[in-house]
Amino acid sequence: MLTLKNIKKQFDGRTILDNLNLEVPDGQILAIVGPSGAGKTTLLRCISGLETVDSGEFILDGQPYDPANNRDNDKVIGVVFQDFQLFPNLTVKDNITLAPQLVLKQSKADAEARGQALIDQLNLSGKEDLYPYQLSGGQKQRVAIVRALAMNPKILCYDEPTSALDPDLRQTVEQIILGLKQNQMTQIVVTHDMTFAENIADQILRVEPIKA
Template identity: 90%
Template sequence: MLELKNIKKQFDGRTILDNLNLQVPDGQILAIVGPSGAGKTTLLRCISGLETVDSGEFSLDGQVFDPAENRDNDKVIGVVFQDFQLFPNLTVKANITLAPELVLKQDKQTADETAQRLIDQLNLSGKEDLYPYQLSGGQKQRVAIVRALAMNPKILCYDEPTSALDPDLRQTVEDIILGLKQTKMTQIVVTHDMEFAEHVADQIMRVEPIKA
């Protein structure tokens, strides 16, 4: 279980997160919803270690850890970014295998086999040698998910996974997230889409802007 206790975060003197507490049981999906400026993405970035917190405590399975300082954080918490952040000069397969080879020290064959299994699982077969500019938005989204899964994280986070997708692709992302739940993957979804949150989440946490 992931647990956050009394998390505080400020930017330029403005409080974004104020003594925030939450628990995400193993294998469950938490949706974080709220208006723009409420701190949804900031919270996700703190959980994933991309931002440091001012105070508070993180624990995973009862063990305290600091996401921002954990050298193995890529193996603990994966992130699917809103803008995908794929490397434009690398093929789909190379985007997926780069981190497992560099960070996890996987040999090329193992990384390739894992990537292909995930590519097939998310219906990207035949796209292995394409570059990001040759993909649709929905395909880029799935490649970003595969890239995160290739690191075998304990928790997978998504920042606005449906923001730029049409209704059919929105359903595809919903199916992927619910499919991963069947594998017992713990997931955290930041979204402005309340209907989507209600469809996928075991629990919904609403955040509001903190008044000065």
């Protein structure tokens, strides 16, 4: 379970997050919704450690947790970026197995076996040796999800997972996210798409722009 207590974040004197409290129980899906500029993505970036907060605390499984500086490989928070940010110089397989080998110190064979299981699970079989530019948007997104899952994250975060895709792929994304929920994956999804949020979420957090 991830708990956020009194999280505050400012950019250049503008308050983005003000005393935010939040609980994400294990295996549940939290959707963060709100208009653009409200701080949805900022909140996600704070949770995943890409931004530091000005004050407040994070608690992961009962322990204080510092997303920006945590190096404990049992407490990874995975991120699927809006534009996926796959590594263009690596094949699908290498995109997925690079970090498990370098960071989790898995052997090449081990990393590839685990990677292959996820590749099959997310319907990417046969794409292992392609480069990202050879994939469609939906395939890139699934590679990004597999790449994040290969690090055995505690929580998986998505930034606007439907916005870079064709509208008819929305349901596929829903199925993927709900499928991972069945494997007890805790997920946090930032989206501006209310229907999408209602279809997947156990809990919906609305963020509003803070008036100065």
